[in-house]
Amino acid sequence: MSDQYKITVEAEALFQEQYSSIETDRYAFAYRITLRNTGTQAAKLISRHWIILDANNDKQEVRGLGVVGEHPHLQPGEEYSYSSGSTLRTPYGTMHGSYEMEADDGTRFQVAIPEFHLIAPRTLH
Numbered sequence: 506m507s508d509q510y511k512i513t514v515e516a517e518a519l520f521q522e523q524y525s526s527i528e529t530d531r532y533a534f535a536y537r538i539t540l541r542n543t544g545t546q547a548a549k550l551i552s553r554h555w556i557i558l559d560a561n562n563d564k565q566e567v568r569g570l571g572v573v574g575e576h577p578h579l580q581p582g583e584e585y586s587y588s589s590g591s592t593l594r595t596p597y598g599t600m601h602g603s604y605e606m607e608a609d610d611g612t613r614f615q616v617a618i619p620e621f622h623l624i625a626p627r628t629l630h
Contacts, residue, residue, distance in 0.1 A: 510614045511544035512579070512606060516621040521590065525625065530594045534623040538572070539586040540616075542579035546608040549578040550585075555602040555618070560595035572604075596625035 517537045524533035542548060555567040570576070577585040591600065601620035607613050 509544050509546040510548065510606070510608055510612060511542070512548065512604070512616040513541045513543050514604070514616060514618050515539045515541075516600070516618065518600075518621055518623050520623075520625045522625075524590075524592075527596075532593045532596050532598075532623075532625050533590060534593070534625075535588060535590045536600070536621070536623075537586060537588045538618070539584055540577070540579065540604070541584040542581050545581050546610060546612070547578065547580045548606040548608045548614075550576055551605045551607050551613070553602065553604050555591075555600060557591055557593070557598060557600050559593040559598040563594065565591075567602075591623065593623060598623045 519535050521533040521535050525531055550572060552570050553572055557565040573587045573589055579585055599620050599622055602618045604616045605613060606616055
């Protein structure tokens with residue numbers, strides 16, 4: 506795909522101790538995603554597809570329209586950030602996926618979400 510359709514994605518994850526329970530194998534994570542339109546064509550986010558793996562290699566797939574109830578429309582040079590969360594049954598996992606975008610000229614294109622890690626700090630007993 507040409508440089509006119511180019512969105513970069515950055516992700517940061519943070520363990521959420523207050524929503525987690527080691528006793529019940531529930532590890533909660535918040536993540537913040539920033540999308541930047543580094544292309545020359547304005548584009549709107551249509552849908553998302555996440556692949557979430559825990560340390561046992563159990564896979565969850567999440568598909569849906571928009572992100573956090575929104576369909577951000579990014580002009581060239583603009584960025585959009587949002588926060589969301591995920592829970593795992595293990596203290597470690599990864600997330601990656603893709604967004605489907607539609608440029609103002611009607612071209613649809615996929616944007617890869619690079620893999621990032623979900624890591625709970627070690628707990629001493």
